[in-house]
Amino acid sequence: MELTDREHGRPEWNCDSAKYVMCVAVSMTGVEDYRIRRYEAAAIISPKRSPGGQRLFSDRDIARIRAAAQLEADGVNLKGVLLILNMRQS
Secondary structure, eight states, rough: OOEEEETTEEEOOOOTTTOOOOOHHHHOOOHHHHHHHHHHHTSSSEEEEEETTTEEEHHHHHHHHHHHHHHHHOOOOOOHHHHHHHHEEE
């Protein structure tokens, strides 16, 4: 949910603001785009979509991608990654 700076009418960004496209998410996380799409398919992340259908990632999505990649590198499968990240979030 984006908030608006009432005084100037500009968007006020927060950690849930969808603002990064896929190539930026790849650059920020070092995780390949096909793996990020797998994380979305496994419900690990839920990026927003632009009116044209382009994925838009928030800071929270970026953090979950990094954490998921680390867990996966440690040998955890995607179902396990989802469970662990959801438990950490609670």
